[in-house]
Amino acid sequence: MSFRLSYRADPGNPWFSWQYVRDNSDTILAAVREHASLTGRAVLIAVLIALPLSVLAYWVRPLAGPILAVSGVVYTIPSLALFAFIAPYLGTGTTTVLVGLVLYALLLIVRNVVAGLNQVPPEVGEAAEGMGYGRWGRLFRIDLPLAVPGILTGLRLATVSTVALVTVGVLVGHGGLGQLIFAGFQNNLYKAEIMTGSVLCVALAVVLDLLLVLVARLVTPWTTRRVR
Amino acid sequence: MTVAANPIGQAVVWINDPLNWTNPGGLLDRLGEHLTISALAVALGCLVAWPLGLWLGHTGRGGGLVVLVSNATLAIPTLALLTILPVVFSSGFGRTPVVVALAVFAVPPLLANAYTGVRQADAEARDAARGMGLSGGQLLRRVELPLAVPYLAAGFRTAAVQVIATAALASFVNGGGLGEIIRTGFGLGIAGGGGQIVAGGVLVAGLALLAEVVLGGVERLVTPRPLRRGRQRTGQPRPADATGRA
Numbered sequence: 001m002s003f004r005l006s007y008r009a010d011p012g013n014p015w016f017s018w019q020y021v022r023d024n025s026d027t028i029l030a031a032v033r034e035h036a037s038l039t040g041r042a043v044l045i046a047v048l049i050a051l052p053l054s055v056l057a058y059w060v061r062p063l064a065g066p067i068l069a070v071s072g073v074v075y076t077i078p079s080l081a082l083f084a085f086i087a088p089y090l091g092t093g094t095t096t097v098l099v100g101l102v103l104y105a106l107l108l109i110v111r112n113v114v115a116g117l118n119q120v121p122p123e124v125g126e127a128a129e130g131m132g133y134g135r136w137g138r139l140f141r142i143d144l145p146l147a148v149p150g151i152l153t154g155l156r157l158a159t160v161s162t163v164a165l166v167t168v169g170v171l172v173g174h175g176g177l178g179q180l181i182f183a184g185f186q187n188n189l190y191k192a193e194i195m196t197g198s199v200l201c202v203a204l205a206v207v208l209d210l211l212l213v214l215v216a217r218l219v220t221p222w223t224t225r226r227v228r
Numbered sequence: 229m230t231v232a233a234n235p236i237g238q239a240v241v242w243i244n245d246p247l248n249w250t251n252p253g254g255l256l257d258r259l260g261e262h263l264t265i266s267a268l269a270v271a272l273g274c275l276v277a278w279p280l281g282l283w284l285g286h287t288g289r290g291g292g293l294v295v296l297v298s299n300a301t302l303a304i305p306t307l308a309l310l311t312i313l314p315v316v317f318s319s320g321f322g323r324t325p326v327v328v329a330l331a332v333f334a335v336p337p338l339l340a341n342a343y344t345g346v347r348q349a350d351a352e353a354r355d356a357a358r359g360m361g362l363s364g365g366q367l368l369r370r371v372e373l374p375l376a377v378p379y380l381a382a383g384f385r386t387a388a389v390q391v392i393a394t395a396a397l398a399s400f401v402n403g404g405g406l407g408e409i410i411r412t413g414f415g416l417g418i419a420g421g422g423g424q425i426v427a428g429g430v431l432v433a434g435l436a437l438l439a440e441v442v443l444g445g446v447e448r449l450v451t452p453r454p455l456r457r458g459r460q461r462t463g464q465p466r467p468a469d470a471t472g473r474a
Contacts, residue, residue, distance in 0.1 A: 073437070076389060076393075076436055076437055076440050077393075077433045077436060077437070078392070078393035078394070078396045078432050078433060078436050079393070079396075079397075080396040080397060080399075080407050080410055080429070080432060081396065081410070081428075081429040081430070081432040081433040081436070082429070082433075083429075084410045084413070084425045084426060084428055084429030084432070085426060085429045085433075087414075087418060087425060088235035088418055088422040088425055088426055089235065091418060092414075092418060157302075160299075160302050160303050161302055163303070163305075164302065164303060164304065164305040164306070165305075166305075167305040167306070167307040167308065168306075168307065168397065170307065170400065171410075171411070171414060172414070175307075177305075178305065178307050181305070181307055181308055181311050182307065182311070182400065184311070185311045185400070185401060189314075189315050191315055194308070194311050194312060194315065195312070197308070198304075198305065198308035198311075198312060201305050201308060202303050202304060202305075202308075205302075205303035206303060209303075
């Protein structure tokens with residue numbers, strides 16, 4: 001009798017349980033909130049640092065190589081190691097997670113913004129100069145608007161990978177939805193908790209990505225018409 | 229908030245203690261685990277992704293699938309996969325689930341580069357080979373595959389570095405590897421384990437950077453000289469770059 005049931009899923013440990021979601025809605029909501037707020041703050045700070053860096057790399061050509069190389073090396077450092085470097089100095093708070101996330105998001109944004117700025121056709125730049133645009137006027141009126149697709153691509157990549165990366169913050173106790181996944185693991189493999197955390201994490205990434213696609217459509221209406 | 233007094237000094241002390249290297253579960257054990265897990269995962273990834281990528285590139289179909297796989301894995305947190313797979317396998321906590329989870333993250337760069345490598349083969353070379361009477365299989369083996377080797381090497385480097393980085397996270401599910409050193413350090417608390425945390429971080433980061441440099445050299449070696457210049461990128465992300473960080 002028992003061998004017939006053995007292949008079935010353990011009834012006490014289902015993959016998904018409304019019971020669990022109802023009973024722990026506060027914890028789940030707090031985790032989602034922490035996850036979203038960490039992602040939002042990290043991407044925002046990264047953009048604020050990345051834009052001036054990219055413009056610097058665009059204007060001062062000799063700096064482009066070093067800037068991309070340094071951010072490339074930082075990107076190669078595994079997240080666990082990066083958090084291990086930061087934590088002894090900043091303690092086990094959200095700041096540690098935030099600094100790590102910003103460093104990773106930085107590279108993705110810088111690389112794409114520089115690519116976007118480099119795609120501005122030289123004729124357009126010359127025409128702008130001929131019309132009397134100065135360096136800053138050209139940057140804000142010509143170069144940056146034309147680089148918007150590159151900026152948005154970088155933003156999307158950075159957002160999606162940041163959402164996934166927040167979970168590593170479990171190491172210092174601030175992993176957002178990663179806390180649920182890890183708690184489920186420690187809780188004798190409580191599948192419902194692991195699954196809820198994972199699904200919400202992927203869902204958050206998808207929702208934020210779709211939001212950015214929508215923003216891209218609104219900001220650059222010409223790109224949708226040109227596709228295919 | 230607890231902050232370590234002098235983490236770097238402590239790390240130097242910790243790393244210079246021979247017992248920390250030779251103890252059971254010490255550095256040498258962990259390094260061996262890390263390399264074994266990573267090698268198995270990359271091998272598994274190659275086994276799946278290369279034939280599929282080459283075939284898709286040869287037939288010219290499935291470009292959308294390649295992009296989809298890259299995007300999907302970007303959104304999946306490593307921690308989730310590392311936790312879910314052992315439950316699915318339900319074979320306890322052997323190495324298999326960890327290796328499979330890491331292999332999933334090796335697939336996108338391998339697949340994308342194999343696909344691109346075959347696709348970028350000169351259409352005239354392909355036509356000439358057809359004109360010489362080569363069959364589809366011969367064309368793939370003798371023309372497209374050799375031309376794709378630099379791309380395969382680039383994908384291999386990206387995947388291997390990615391897996392070595394991700395393998396550090398196996399420690400969250402008690403899967404071994406150098407990440408365990410960092411985790412144990414955090415277990416001791418920042419004040420007491422700060423040195424061990426930083427030492428573990430240096431080792432994990434060093435291993436990843438070493439793999440990047442060595443495999444970058446291999447990539448250069450297998451790339452025929454005339455092709456080396458042309459692939460220098462200026463801020464243009466390659467498909468392989470669309471992999472998440474772990």
